Amino acid sequence: MSIIKKLTSPVIWGNLFLMALAIVALAIGLWVGLDIYTHHGEEIIVPDVEGKLIGDAEYTLEMLNLEAVVIDSTYNRSMPSGAIMMQQPKGGSKVKSGREIYLTINSRESPTVGMPDIADNCSMREAQDRLRSLGFRIGPVELVPGDKDWVYGVKCQGRTVMTGERVPTDAVVTLIVGNGVQEEDWFDYDDEDSLLMDSPDEEGTESRELDYD
Numbered sequence: 001m002s003i004i005k006k007l008t009s010p011v012i013w014g015n016l017f018l019m020a021l022a023i024v025a026l027a028i029g030l031w032v033g034l035d036i037y038t039h040h041g042e043e044i045i046v047p048d049v050e051g052k053l054i055g056d057a058e059y060t061l062e063m064l065n066l067e068a069v070v071i072d073s074t075y076n077r078s079m080p081s082g083a084i085m086m087q088q089p090k091g092g093s094k095v096k097s098g099r100e101i102y103l104t105i106n107s108r109e110s111p112t113v114g115m116p117d118i119a120d121n122c123s124m125r126e127a128q129d130r131l132r133s134l135g136f137r138i139g140p141v142e143l144v145p146g147d148k149d150w151v152y153g154v155k156c157q158g159r160t161v162m163t164g165e166r167v168p169t170d171a172v173v174t175l176i177v178g179n180g181v182q183e184e185d186w187f188d189y190d191d192e193d194s195l196l197m198d199s200p201d202e203e204g205t206e207s208r209e210l211d212y213d
Contacts, residue, residue: 046101048091054082054105065097073107077170081108111135112166115154119163124149124177131173139172146178 044064049057058068074085086104089095113134118127124141131138146152153176154161161167 042096043094044097044099046087046089046091046093046095046099048087049101049103050084050087050091051079052084053080054084054103057084057087057103061101066095067098067100069100069102070105071102072104074104075107075109075111075169077110079106081106110168110170112168114164114166115161117163118151118175119153120151122151124151124175127151127154127175135169136167136173137170139174141175141177143179144176145181148178148180150178152176152178 044066046066047060047064049060052060054068054070061068076085079085083106084103085106088102089099113136116130116134118130122130128138142155144152155174155176156167156171161173167173
């Protein structure tokens with residue numbers, strides 16, 4: 001009988017009721033908290049920031065409660081330095097608030113490439129092909145006496161570049177190329193000598209004395 005009385009005691013049922021309320025309240029709190037944490041049902045359309053400068057892109061994303069994260073850089077001479085080259089997720093994607101947007105920007109400095117062994121080692125056409133394949137910009141050639149279309153040297157920014165020296169790919173490279181005229185030795189002559197030409201000796205005239213009676 002004592003056990004039955006204890007089980008039917010208002011105190012026990014009151015405690016059980018309070019425990020149930022606590023469990024329900026905790027479950028509701030967790031449910032609401034997860035919705036807030038995961039931004040359930042919230043969608044933000046990612047703006048297209050490709051082509052914008054990094055400062056403008058960061059401001060645009062921040063206004064939408066999105067975080068800009070620069071993860072890589074590349075180089076494109078046709079784009080200004082600091083411009084956004086790629087983004088992930090792409091513009092138009094739907095994300096939740098606080099999402100990180102990964103950006104690849106255009107490097108502020110052009111990459112450098114080692115000058116290949118072309119000086120006095122290949123023709124002009126071959127040198128141009130090799131330089132273009134490495135991303136170099138090629139300017140007008142500089143002609144010097146020598147074998148026609150043979151590369152005798154390379155210049156960049158007015159100075160000679162040695163094989164293996166690293167050169168910015170956006171700098172203009174000048175090839176020193178033979179013009180097909182071989183260099184000749186020239187001698188200086190005295191003005192007087194240069195005007196004289198060899199000519200046959202004139203016959204000497206023999207003077208004669210005439211006797212007059």
